[in-house]
Amino acid sequence: MSGGCCPSPQDTPKSCESKTAASGSGDHACFLCGKNGKRVGRETVQALANPDSVARLGSADGFFFCATSDCEVVYFNGDGTAVRTGEMRAPVFQKDAGSDVPVCYCFNHTRRSIAAEIARTGKSTVLDDIKQKVKAGLCACETTNPQGTCCLGNVGQAVRAALERLSTAKGAMTS
Numbered sequence: 001m002s003g004g005c006c007p008s009p010q011d012t013p014k015s016c017e018s019k020t021a022a023s024g025s026g027d028h029a030c031f032l033c034g035k036n037g038k039r040v041g042r043e044t045v046q047a048l049a050n051p052d053s054v055a056r057l058g059s060a061d062g063f064f065f066c067a068t069s070d071c072e073v074v075y076f077n078g079d080g081t082a083v084r085t086g087e088m089r090a091p092v093f094q095k096d097a098g099s100d101v102p103v104c105y106c107f108n109h110t111r112r113s114i115a116a117e118i119a120r121t122g123k124s125t126v127l128d129d130i131k132q133k134v135k136a137g138l139c140a141c142e143t144t145n146p147q148g149t150c151c152l153g154n155v156g157q158a159v160r161a162a163l164e165r166l167s168t169a170k171g172a173m174t175s
């Protein structure tokens with residue numbers, strides 16, 4: 001796995017994520033919420049779960065990431081082995097709506113930092129910043145991002161949400 005998560009900066013977040021998903025053997029339903037998870041490598045679970053949980057997992061593998069916001073299962077496999085939100089080293093973007101939760105784990109952009117730039121300048125340079133660093137081979141999504149794949153889709157979502165909040169706030173002020 002050299003060259004980082006994203007083959008080229010021209011790639012859309014979608015193709016970036018589907019590339020990783022395609023390497024697995026398809027989707028699998030979370031035993032708690034019933035939604036399908038995306039396959040993640042053992043390296044991701046090992047890097048993101050706390051040491052006690054990693055020790056408990058032993059040699060378990062074949063994990064999937066559950067992205068459901070109100071489900072406390074983060075990783076699960078077909079044997080019923082699970083890692084829950086309380087066992088993670090870092091908050092999980094999809095499951096924690098807090099302002100200081102990272103959106104981009106490799107370069108530490110949070111909902112708060114993204115919204116702050118937009119409030120200050122009216123736009124966001126975060127996507128371009130991340131794409132440039134990805135191009136330079138500086139990202140490590142497999143071991144920094146709980147979902148184990150590139151964050152660009154989530155960053156795009158956070159930027160849109162922050163822009164919407166700003167225009168709603170402006171609309172409220174002028175009307």
Ligand SMILES: [Zn+2]
Nearest residue numbers: 030033066071
């Ligand atoms: Zn779930």
